[in-house]
Amino acid sequence: MPKSFLPALAAAALAAAPAFAHITLETQQAAVGGAYKAVLRVPHGCDGSATIKIRVQIPEGVIAVKPMPKPGWTLATVKGKYAASYDYYGTPTNEGVKEVVWSGGNLPDEFYDEFVFRGYLTADLKPDTKLYFPVVQECEKGTDRWIEIPAEGKDPDDYETPAPGIRLLPRP
Numbered sequence: 001m002p003k004s005f006l007p008a009l010a011a012a013a014l015a016a017a018p019a020f021a022h023i024t025l026e027t028q029q030a031a032v033g034g035a036y037k038a039v040l041r042v043p044h045g046c047d048g049s050a051t052i053k054i055r056v057q058i059p060e061g062v063i064a065v066k067p068m069p070k071p072g073w074t075l076a077t078v079k080g081k082y083a084a085s086y087d088y089y090g091t092p093t094n095e096g097v098k099e100v101v102w103s104g105g106n107l108p109d110e111f112y113d114e115f116v117f118r119g120y121l122t123a124d125l126k127p128d129t130k131l132y133f134p135v136v137q138e139c140e141k142g143t144d145r146w147i148e149i150p151a152e153g154k155d156p157d158d159y160e161t162p163a164p165g166i167r168l169l170p171r172p
Contacts, residue, residue, distance in 0.1 A: 058099060077097045
């Protein structure tokens with residue numbers, strides 16, 4: 001390959017890199033009115049610094065959240081009232097987990113890991129829309145806030161720090 005192509009190739013690779021640098025969800029779609037297993041993929045730290053805390057905000061309409069413990073990390077939840085009461089298999093539910101926090105671990109920048117929780121996507125959620133789970137990634141030096149929720153008609157890749165999200169499907 002001629003040397004003149006190398007700078008252009010490197011620039012193209014760097015321009016494409018941010019799309020893969022975000023915290024994302026492994027499963028990109030799920031049906032309303034059923035369970036959803038969220039696997040948050042953390043591909044890097046903050047500007048070379050190790051990740052020491054992951055906080056995920058649970059959006060309204062996602063209930064009965066149960067996070068998966070992670071060896072070497074402390075797991076905590078923040079509970080509160082929902083904006084509405086939701087039907088959870090015949091039981092009215094109006095409060096529960098609003099945030100999940102994994103802390104005290106150490107995920108070096110050069111490694112990748114996943115953080116998992118499950119929840120129930122209520123039938124009140126609107127199919128054929130996207131649902132976002134804002135995440136704050138705290139590192140030894142610095143913080144990345146993956147909290148930008150795209151405006152109508154915009155794509156998450158249009159943003160520097162998009163929140164991970166899923167497409168909601170109709171109930172089967």
